[in-house]
Amino acid sequence: MKNVTFKVKRYNPETKETRFQDYKVEVDESEVVLDALIRVREYQDETLAVRCSCRSAICGSCGIKVNGHAVLACKTKIADVTRDGKTEVTVEPFGNTKSVKDLVSDMQPFWSKVRQVQPWLKATQPPPAREYIASADAMQDLVGTMNCIMCGCCVSDCTVLEVDKNFIGPAALAKAYRFVADPRETDAARDERLKELSKYGGIWDCTHCLECVQVCPKGVAPMERILDTRRAAMEAGYKDNNGSRHSDSFANSVKHSGALNELRLLPESLGLDDVDAQLKFMPTALRAAVKRKVPPIIHKKRPGAEHVKRIFDEMEKH
Numbered sequence: 001m002k003n004v005t006f007k008v009k010r011y012n013p014e015t016k017e018t019r020f021q022d023y024k025v026e027v028d029e030s031e032v033v034l035d036a037l038i039r040v041r042e043y044q045d046e047t048l049a050v051r052c053s054c055r056s057a058i059c060g061s062c063g064i065k066v067n068g069h070a071v072l073a074c075k076t077k078i079a080d081v082t083r084d085g086k087t088e089v090t091v092e093p094f095g096n097t098k099s100v101k102d103l104v105s106d107m108q109p110f111w112s113k114v115r116q117v118q119p120w121l122k123a124t125q126p127p128p129a130r131e132y133i134a135s136a137d138a139m140q141d142l143v144g145t146m147n148c149i150m151c152g153c154c155v156s157d158c159t160v161l162e163v164d165k166n167f168i169g170p171a172a173l174a175k176a177y178r179f180v181a182d183p184r185e186t187d188a189a190r191d192e193r194l195k196e197l198s199k200y201g202g203i204w205d206c207t208h209c210l211e212c213v214q215v216c217p218k219g220v221a222p223m224e225r226i227l228d229t230r231r232a233a234m235e236a237g238y239k240d241n242n243g244s245r246h247s248d249s250f251a252n253s254v255k256h257s258g259a260l261n262e263l264r265l266l267p268e269s270l271g272l273d274d275v276d277a278q279l280k281f282m283p284t285a286l287r288a289a290v291k292r293k294v295p296p297i298i299h300k301k302r303p304g305a306e307h308v309k310r311i312f313d314e315m316e317k318h
């Protein structure tokens, strides 16, 4: 047994006051953080609000931040968060959401984003006389995504949502992929989804920070699913957007010179014929020039660029 101090961020909705409160708990290191919080609520402070249900990493209701990262409290061993002799653990409600009280976060915006991607199958109508048939291989690709328990850990730690609430977010976008890749979805429905997901706030707004992959307790790897959806959208022809042009410009310059041509990246991403968008970036470009932060005007081929091109050519065959 070991004494651990849980520094819990509390929020009182009546007074709107936020503060940290320390609770000292005697714990067995094999216990999980939720065990300690429930013990606090049962024996030290019945006003502490904690949400949980299954206590088995299934229902997704006990998401909180522990030592700065989103976790399921019922899956997080105390031994893992008190390594190297630590005796203090910081416990907070989710990021990118408002607290309803203490550790209970308001998940309403989370569910609105999930509804926004229309998380249901749009299969051929009228339905077949028996069941819709999907091959085992095709469904295999979806198994990872179907493991999502809608806990919201990925949304809590998403770095884009911190600055842009319009971003649909990793959980809802991973859910969207689940239907984009479902072989039973009609072509028209899939196309419509990809068109919607390519707009502002969708798949192109992720910055690949990997946070959602790291914190997801179910291995869904939402960022990977976003990248899969991007590929599907580009293959379906939805390329008239900054993200798609950015991706093409990046790949083309690396393919042909072995390195990124930074000078072309921004104008090509904005669209060479979009003069208004180009002009908006002029003040930033001038400031960068004054500080001598501009890339070389002449972009030279790197030695060995032909090998890089060969890799691209090989990949493009598949």
Ligand code: SF4
Pocket (backbone or CB within 6 Å): 154, 157, 158, 159, 160, 161, 169, 170, 205, 206, 207, 208, 209, 210, 211, 212, 213, 222, 223, 226
């Ligand atoms: S990888 Fe993308 S979706 Fe995932 S947390 Fe980072 S910005 Fe958000």
Ligand code: SF4
Pocket (backbone or CB within 6 Å): 147, 148, 149, 150, 151, 152, 153, 154, 155, 170, 171, 174, 215, 216, 217, 218, 219, 220, 221, 222
């Ligand atoms: S993708 Fe992972 S972290 Fe995000 S809601 Fe689903 S299970 Fe939770």
Ligand code: FES
Pocket (backbone or CB within 6 Å): 051, 052, 053, 054, 055, 056, 057, 058, 059, 060, 061, 062, 063, 072, 073, 074, 075
């Ligand atoms: S209590 Fe259900 S996932 Fe933690």
